[in-house]
Amino acid sequence: MQEDGETKIKVLVLLGSPRKNGNSTILAQKIAKGAESAGATVETLYINSMNIKPCQGCWTCQKKESKGCAIDDDMQTIYPKLIGADAWVIASPVHWFNMSTQTKLWLDRCFALEKYGKNPFQKRIGIAMSFGDTDPFTSGCVNAIRSFQDCFKYVGAEISGTVYGSALNAGDISRNTELLKAAEALGKKLAT
Ligand SMILES: Cc1cc2nc3c(=O)[nH]c(=O)nc-3n(C[C@H](O)[C@H](O)[C@H](O)COP(=O)(O)O)c2cc1C
Numbered sequence: 001m002q003e004d005g006e007t008k009i010k011v012l013v014l015l016g017s018p019r020k021n022g023n024s025t026i027l028a029q030k031i032a033k034g035a036e037s038a039g040a041t042v043e044t045l046y047i048n049s050m051n052i053k054p055c056q057g058c059w060t061c062q063k064k065e066s067k068g069c070a071i072d073d074d075m076q077t078i079y080p081k082l083i084g085a086d087a088w089v090i091a092s093p094v095h096w097f098n099m100s101t102q103t104k105l106w107l108d109r110c111f112a113l114e115k116y117g118k119n120p121f122q123k124r125i126g127i128a129m130s131f132g133d134t135d136p137f138t139s140g141c142v143n144a145i146r147s148f149q150d151c152f153k154y155v156g157a158e159i160s161g162t163v164y165g166s167a168l169n170a171g172d173i174s175r176n177t178e179l180l181k182a183a184e185a186l187g188k189k190l191a192t
Helices: 021-036 073-085 103-114 139-153 177-191
Strands: 010-015 040-047 087-097 124-131 156-166
Touching: 010 124, 010 177, 021 040, 021 087, 021 124, 021 156, 021 177, 040 073, 073 103, 073 156, 087 103, 087 139, 087 177, 124 139, 124 177, 139 156, 156 177
Parallel strands: 010 040, 010 087, 087 124, 124 156
Antiparallel strands: none
């Protein structure tokens, strides 16, 4: 627990599943619980309900004098939250052998993040994923994790930890107690 007067670690949780009480969300909630138990403050965004348009590839955000992304949608409120957080938790189901479309929409739009604050990718990053297949490789989960690894390596960010497991129906992941423990431990790691 943090001592009084100390600035608390801020964790921003991005829920990338359309299912509100789905498996990746349950993992994210456990990560959040672990982070809070270690003294962090947690804010959670349910991306599916937000207005996030696909990147238009206009490159406006990459121009020297640019103030950021040219698209006026909910990402404009998410950018400062991403900058202000010390840690990000990205939770996604595997959809068609990769991260969900909702998660990818958000990720593409992070191209503009450097215009909203300094060192935008110097974060602790936790990833939580669930998939219906029994095997992380054939499910596409490993493929999704590889995508995250490539993206975050490109921007110089380090992934602090990844939790993932097999679960088809919403809530099934709750039976995997070892995985839930690992998720909580990841939350603590992100907060300390
Ligand atoms: C559109 C769609 C595509 C899916 N594609 C895959 C897949 O490629 N591989 C897999 O193992 N499971 C796949 N699944 C199953 C989900 O990954 C699984 O149910 C997961 O636990 C859902 O997580 P959630 O409850 O957080 O949404 C798919 C499910 C949907 C709805």
